Amino acid sequence: MRLGFLGTGNMASALARGIGEPALCFDPVEERAEALARELGGEAVADPRTLAERADVVVLGHKPYQLEAAARELSGAKAIVSILGGVDVSALRAAYPDRPVVRLMPNTPVGVGKGVVAVAIEEGAQPSAEETRVRAEVIALVERCSTVLEVPDSRMAAATAIFGVLPAYVAVWAEATVDAAVRHGFTPDEAGRVVAAGIEGSAALLRDQGHDTLAVRRAVTSPGGSTARGLRALDQGGLRETVQDAFDAVMDVA
Ligand SMILES: NC(=O)c1ccc[n+]([C@@H]2O[C@H](COP(=O)([O-])OP(=O)(O)OC[C@H]3O[C@@H](n4cnc5c(N)ncnc54)[C@H](OP(=O)(O)O)[C@@H]3O)[C@@H](O)[C@H]2O)c1
Structure with missing residues (x-):
């Protein structure tokens, strides 16, 4: 063809x-x-x-x-x-x-x-x-x-909101993490490499665990530990709600 x-x-x-x-x-x-x-x-x-x-x-x-x-x-x-x-x-x-x-x-x-x-x-x-x-x-x-x-066909807009726009979202996540890492003394190149590797590895782990997000999250989150504090900060910043809003904003036109 x-x-x-x-x-x-x-x-x-x-x-x-x-x-x-x-x-x-x-x-x-x-x-x-x-x-x-x-x-x-x-x-x-x-x-x-x-x-x-x-x-x-x-x-x-x-x-x-x-x-x-x-x-x-x-x-x-x-x-x-x-x-x-x-x-x-x-x-x-x-x-x-x-x-x-x-x-x-x-x-x-x-x-x-x-x-x-x-x-x-x-x-x-x-x-x-x-x-x-x-x-x-x-x-x-x-x-x-x-x-x-x-x-x-009626679900193509939702498909766009799941993965069509995802590379942009992941890029923003990576960029923000690199900015934070640079603030703590890493070079942008060092931080960029480990952020990309970390995202790739986390996606592979999710797949390996049958896409069980809770299992992956719990395995990193020890009681009273630093991941729990980080997750709380994300929740307080409205991450989950913002992701819902972003999904709906994409579907409005997709
Ligand atoms: N980017 C994504 O992640 C993504 C994901 C899924 C679907 N899409 C879809 O893919 C399409 C292209 O998006 P894109 O992001 O690749 O945009 P893009 O980089 O701007 O590419 C569009 C290309 O088409 C050319 N073009 C304009 N009018 C044309 C015509 N009459 N005949 C032939 N070519 C023409 C443009 O030239 P000029 O620059 O000279 O106008 C440009 O090179 C869109 O319909 C979008 O909805 C994009």
């Missing part, structure tokens, strides 16, 4: 990198498409029409509000994969009628082979045999770089 990326920004590039196939690339900024094509061993094309003609599947990597404008240029596309936030399957079908459409919600760690990708299930729909085939091939490709979760 020959993929064509329409828009080679942050998310599309990460996905292309994670899949690791030579692909066709188009971006209004020519150098951006050329750089990604070079990295993939693919080819930058001059316009969306050529992308539509030559790709088996076009991956929409532009901004969500550009859906209709892009569709006018891609009328010849054989099949569509969308990573557009907040654009549901019915809107995709309206823009790209009579051809396979697959809606994905990836996160940026796909670029380093450790992503999560939600694949939308359209409630009550009877997909064509062609769409079933394209969907299976697309899932096999994204499984190279991610944990794949098939979810009803």
Whole structure:
């Protein structure tokens, strides 16, 4: 299956990198498409029409509000994969009628082979045999770089709030911890390395413990100890409540 990326920004590039196939690339900024094509061993094309003609599947990597404008240029596309936030399957079908459409919600760690990708299930729909085939091939490709979760289309916004935005949240957590560590005499580089390793190790431990957050937490928290004092400070700062608010804020538009 020959993929064509329409828009080679942050998310599309990460996905292309994670899949690791030579692909066709188009971006209004020519150098951006050329750089990604070079990295993939693919080819930058001059316009969306050529992308539509030559790709088996076009991956929409532009901004969500550009859906209709892009569709006018891609009328010849054989099949569509969308990573557009907040654009549901019915809107995709309206823009790209009579051809396979697959809606994905990836996160940026796909670029380093450790992503999560939600694949939308359209409630009550009877997909064509062609769409079933394209969907299976697309899932096999994204499984190279991610944990794949098939979810009803109506739950894609919640999926975005769980893991689509998570790299940004983890980055903010890491940044705040590095700032605190620098205040206590570590260099930013030392602190950055151990914070990233600590986050990676904690995630691996959670997985190992069957995602039992309480067990992981209790194993670090001795009675009357320093972790208990730190956790109390986080609760007093409103961490849990803030996470709930952040989830709802993402869902408002995702
Ligand atoms: N970033 C994430 O973590 C993430 C996660 C999941 C889904 N998404 C979705 O991924 C999409 C892209 O987001 P992003 O963060 O990667 O944004 P981005 O870095 O700004 O990438 C968008 C790219 O598309 C190009 N573009 C604009 N109009 C185009 C057109 N008509 N045809 C082809 N290319 C066009 C842009 O060029 P210009 O800069 O010249 O406009 C830019 O290179 C969005 O729909 C977003 O909802 C993002």
